[in-house]
Amino acid sequence: DGGITQSPKYLFRKEGQNVTLSCEQNLNHDAMYWYRQDPGQGLRLIYYSQIVNDFQKGDIAEGYSVSREKKESFPLTVTSAQKNPTAFYLCASTGQGKRPYTFGSGTRLTVV
Amino acid sequence: GQNIDQPTEMTATEGAIVQINCTYQTSGFNGLFWYQQHAGEAPTFLSYNVLDGLEEKGRFSSFLSRSKGYSYLLLKELQMKDSASYLCAGSSYNTDKLIFGTGTRLQVFP
Numbered sequence: 001d002g003g004i005t006q007s008p009k010y011l012f013r014k015e016g017q018n019v020t021l022s023c024e025q026n027l028n029h030d031a032m033y034w035y036r037q038d039p040g041q042g043l044r045l046i047y048y049s050q051i052v053n054d055f056q057k058g059d060i061a062e063g064y065s066v067s068r069e070k071k072e073s074f075p076l077t078v079t080s081a082q083k084n085p086t087a088f089y090l091c092a093s094t095g096q097g098k099r100p101y102t103f104g105s106g107t108r109l110t111v112v
Numbered sequence: 113g114q115n116i117d118q119p120t121e122m123t124a125t126e127g128a129i130v131q132i133n134c135t136y137q138t139s140g141f142n143g144l145f146w147y148q149q150h151a152g153e154a155p156t157f158l159s160y161n162v163l164d165g166l167e168e169k170g171r172f173s174s175f176l177s178r179s180k181g182y183s184y185l186l187l188k189e190l191q192m193k194d195s196a197s198y199l200c201a202g203s204s205y206n207t208d209k210l211i212f213g214t215g216t217r218l219q220v221f222p
Contacts, residue, residue, distance in 0.1 A: 031208050042214040103154035
């Protein structure tokens with residue numbers, strides 16, 4: 001079955017550590033996105049990529065980095081520069097045109 | 113800016129009808145999506161409006177007025193399982209990226 005997979009589902013990080021969240025899709029979608037969601041809040045765009053080897057900053061890119069070396073993969077690194085990283089992270093992808101996003105099941109990151 | 117506004121919380125009774133409104137700045141978007149999100153889960157797609165008017169899908173309907181920067185999601189015959197957050201999202205002209213509102217948390221009571 002086609003879909004988008006995020007791993008891990010839960011992640012704990014010590015302060016000062018970098019951590020990478022995985023996002024893989026087998027939908028042949030060109031565009032991929034990373035959103036952050038805080039309790040009781042909507043989704044805020046971190047980074048997005050419309051094509052391999054290219055990506056753009058979203059509204060809250062500071063303290064995060066991404067890569068898009070393969071069409072299927074769009075990993076997100078939460079760096080130690082991100083001051084408040086505890087949140088629910090959602091990855092999404094979409095094909096060309098105004099099509100609904102397909103979301104992954106999310107990664108809940110907690111800084112301990 | 114590209115603000116999207118929707119109420120934070122709403123309550124309704126099982127079997128009733130509820131309308132969740134969403135307003136946005138007209139200069140930024142050319143379509144509106146509605147998503148449902150249960151707590152701790154990923155959003156799921158409900159509807160997409162790009163033209164003015166009402167789109168009906170079973171118990172759920174969505175309306176768009178582009179000139180007014182206004183959309184609503186109408187939920188009929190409410191069920192307990194409809195208790196969730198409902199996210200309004202604008203689709204920008206030049207890319208496929210979505211800008212989300214803060215979401216409306218709907219609680220359905222017996």
